[in-house]
Amino acid sequence: MDEWPQIPEDVVQWFRRVFAQANYKVCERLANLPNVRETSLDDxxxxTLIPDAAPTLLPxxxxxxxxxxxxGGLRRLGGPPFWDEPFRSRWETADIGILVFVYRGDDLVAKKIGLLQSKRLYPANNDVDDDDEIGFRHGMNAFIRRDQKQAAGALHAHFHFDxxxxxxxxxxxxxxxxxVDQFNESFGEAIY
Structure with missing residues (x-):
């Protein structure tokens, strides 16, 4: 197996900065709207990462x-138990895939795939309602079917974490x- 090349420190620092900013923005979204759907966190x-996706020359x-x-959301495309051949081996181990490439001039010197899964920390008082299947199905029809108590209730929601x-x-x-376990058995310890 080829050894990894020495990755310049500014590459490591660049990725740490980009992902720290992304983490902050996603956490801000969750703090402002605790009942936000997990898919919105993924989006x-x-x-947040899109502005930094274009090739960037570092010092x-x-x-x-x-x-x-x-x-993510393969279940919306006929997920288990409805997967038809040839897709019975779909792996929904994560919702976001990030492919990272590092070049030295025209030469690709390193690449890495990261699979990320958003998971919400649930408060001790279980006040998060993320299983609003009816609201999800209504979509924009919620404008017509709006529950009058929702706004007032949201003002007084309290979340306790310990x-x-x-x-x-x-x-x-x-x-x-x-x-995840099956994926690791098939392809090596790739998901943590």
Missing amino acids: GLIE SGAIVRMDMHNI ENCVYGALNTGSHQSRL
């Missing part, structure tokens, strides 16, 4: 580029956890 991350001479893909709060959407033994 927000991608929106070291390295050129960095990112490609982003919102790969050391016992969990990322409730990803549980040991869940379908997604089993898929």
